[in-house]
Amino acid sequence: MDAAELMDAPDCDPAKLELTYRQFGLVNRLFSGWRLLYVQELRPLLSPSTVTTVLDIGSGGGDLARLLEQWSQRDKLKLDVTGIDPDSRAHSFAASRPHTPNVRFVQAGSGELVHEGGRFDVVISNHVIHHLQPPDLAQLLADSRVLARRLCLHNDLRRNTAAYVLFSVAALPFRGSFIRADGLVSIRRSYTPVELAAAAPPGWRVRRHPPFHQVLVHRPGHPHD
Structure with missing residues (x-):
């Protein structure tokens, strides 16, 4: 788990980085x-009359935030x-894309929103957990x-040879x-x-998710989920 991703290097090729965000x-x-996560987990919480708020932690280029909003509009x-991301490069790319109604991007980490008293109906992340050592995950x-x-839905890769x-x-x-x-x-x-189940505190459940993913789930008010 010590290998570093090329795009995380502060001096990585900016043209390759922009293409990565696009892809x-x-x-x-x-x-x-x-x-599938939208259909099974998010859509049942949504309403045609009341706004449901979602926080996407580590939103990167912003594609998932926009995709969820598109599905809900449909x-x-x-x-x-x-969508929040502490990386200025990711935030700049996400903010530069064509405006999508009801989607915004902020350069910040989750701790900053906690300090500000932020609250959302749903908190998600995509492919963030594998970047984190156990203390950061906690x-x-x-x-x-x-x-x-x-x-809370944290979707990530599941280490697997296949x-x-x-x-x-x-x-x-x-x-x-x-x-x-x-x-x-x-x-x-x-x-x-x-490994993920062992690293997660009580109240979180690890669920395998296709293809080759796993989701760390917490439902406030349901301590045994």
Whole structure:
């Protein structure tokens, strides 16, 4: 878990970084499993008359925040998404994209929102957990519990040899970016379900999620979930 992703380097190639952010949209649609998470977990919480607020921690290029809002619009349900990322490069890219109604981006970490007294109905993240050592993971989860009223969903990769081999081949078309190299590092750095369950505090449940993902779930008011 000590290997570093190329895009995290402060002096990485800016052109490759921008292309990586652009390609994340397709990668997440193909591999992250968020459509199923939206249908199973988020959509049942949404309403056509009342706005549901979502905080996307580590929102990167902002594609997931926009995608969730698009799905909710299609379903005629009201959703407001705030994406936060402490990386100025990610924030600049996300904020520079065409405006999407009910989606905003803030350069911040989760701790800053806790300090400000922020509250959201749902707190999510995508492919963030594998970047975190246990103390940082514990802090993220503690912040999430403070910030979320109804649901926390942290979706991440699940370390698996088959996932590594399949992604190695599937990512070959993503040339000129960090997608393939960093994706393979991410899989190697990711937790197994047993490791993630051991690292998570009481009140969190690890659920396997296709394809080759796992979701760390907490429902306020349901301590045994």
